[in-house]
Amino acid sequence: MAGLIIDVPGLQLTDHDKAMLQHPAVAGVILFTRNYESSAQLIELTESIRSAAGRDLVICVDHEGGRVQRFRGEFTHIPAMARIRKSVSSPAQQSVIARELGWLMAAELLACGVDHSFAPVLDIEGESTVIGDRAFSSDPEEVIFLAHAFIRGMHEAGMRATGKHFPGHGTVVADSHVDIPVDERSLDDILALDGKVFAHLAPHIQAVMPAHVIYPQVAPEPAGFSKRWLQDILRKQYEFDGVIISDDLMMAGALVAGTVTQRAEVALEAGCDLLLVCNDQVAAQTVLDTVTFPGETQPSVDTLRGQTSTDGLAKLRESQRWQEAQQLLTLLTSEH
Template sequence: MRTAPPGPVMLDVHGLELDAEDRELLNHPSVGGLILFARNFHDARQLAALTDAIHSVRRPPLLIAVDHEGGRVQRFKSDGFTHLPSMHTLGSRYEADAGGALADARAAGYVLAAELRALGVDLSFTPVLDLDYGRSGVIGDRAFHLDPAIVAPLAGALAEGLRAAGMKSVGKHFPGHGWAEADSHVAIPVDERDFDTIWALDIRPYLDLGRQIDAVMPAHVIYPAVDRMPAGFSRTWVQDILRGKLAFDGVVFSDDLSMEGASVAGDVVARAEAAWDAGCDMVLVCNARDQAVKLIDGWRPEFDSVRSARVASLMPARPYGDRSVLAQDARYRDALDAVRSLLA
């Protein structure tokens, strides 16, 4: 078993169990985390075995993450995983009953985190803090609401539920992906608005939440009024605004470097260097094994103990549970009833 501090790269694995190439990549000193997808899940027993194998590769264990927001972005949907509502559902409920919606958001966060933690997943990239302007198809009902004064308390309540179940939170996509119409997975989105407008609206949830959010993921969106580079490659956005004006000292993840929205920075090594220089603590390369190999072979960032410690802080503090423990958790049962009522 390799002993090494977490590196700055998060990548993925092919299937339902680790193969020899997966293990070799996960042992690379540049790797510090792994993101799971639907292809990595068959059933609860298999997922628990996979996460145990990943955590056993090295010490300290690698951070295991997933995009598991609820609604249409939920990687695991069977064998005991609750189908969670979209965040837009919670926003709509808030308009009629703010207190009830906040309670439901806490319940959804608790169920989300408890079910993942019971099978060894450490982190979900949630909540989405983008505003729903009705313009972005890739965001859409993943957003809580158009009004930042509704988004912030709901996201805070969701994060509270996550934290109660032993999981940290990741706000995305800073400073906001809701206005840009293009999908950064396949295009290069541009948001032409001025900084004062973005600050007053899209950044408001980040400002209101502060350290209720443990990590942030910048958007692969260009805001030309501020910088010619996408936010995740911009020292202005990451260092001057997020770290400076907002005083955020948590983890900053890049969005997936294999997305088209990242292509403006060059090849995958240039993209990683740009994100690292901008101030990202960990960079993601997903669904592109050749690019992941190229990155860890060709990129040699100087070890940064502060960034490494930030990433390590996202690991759950308490031991992993399991499905039998979850079944005895009265708070989980109550939260599950609340979520099911919301979906009824």
């Protein structure tokens, strides 16, 4: 059930993109801001991706809200998750808002042919600068409470959920995009704080994305390359039976695993089902040319595919739930 998720450089597919999409090991495409100009253009792009592949793929994006929302313009600005509890004091109302934000984020993407957003962030808000207000809270019980509501909203819209970044990126300062973070905590400390969230929510999410963080008291390699984390703890201890998706193998935090071929092979061996290779088509092609992916991609794709349409945002905005979600957004103070 293993495969590769690639990206494309522009607003439309090139001939090279189309050729890559036909490779049987390509399970999906991740989109970025550079791939978005308008909702109409986005619908054309998602349709062309599926047409070029000639089979079911999963079209993904990082669109969690706050700083990490790839499509703006016609899309609703989703606030950072920490703003929910900072702006509203009632837990009951916080839950309603979290649920509607999950629904709104997912519904707008699905209406434009995008299957899946890598959300929600299940990290604990702590010292990490790259996580920060992307996290729901510094309290694991609050994270569980609000993230579960957000996940319910995603599911109601027709989108599956990915919890990230297992087993927790929030308490380490370094940014794994540009550095190799090391978290010196003991296994007991990690499981009692960050791990509590993943353990509780594992039955409710369909995918997990591990962190490019080294936890040397537990394993010598980053979590995404570690059988100890992915198989012994996530699969066996937490009984997670969904899809494990590597974080981008081109990030600095992944470089300790060697060449891009070696990174892919080690991630697969550790237990990742889908691999992300972003912002480097040459590297993605190298992985396709040199790595043997066990099994077929279809089971993973089927798990993550959403209930997409090409109705567009205009029709969605006519719905009562979309309009009520917009009203709830006014309760959150916004930076924009």
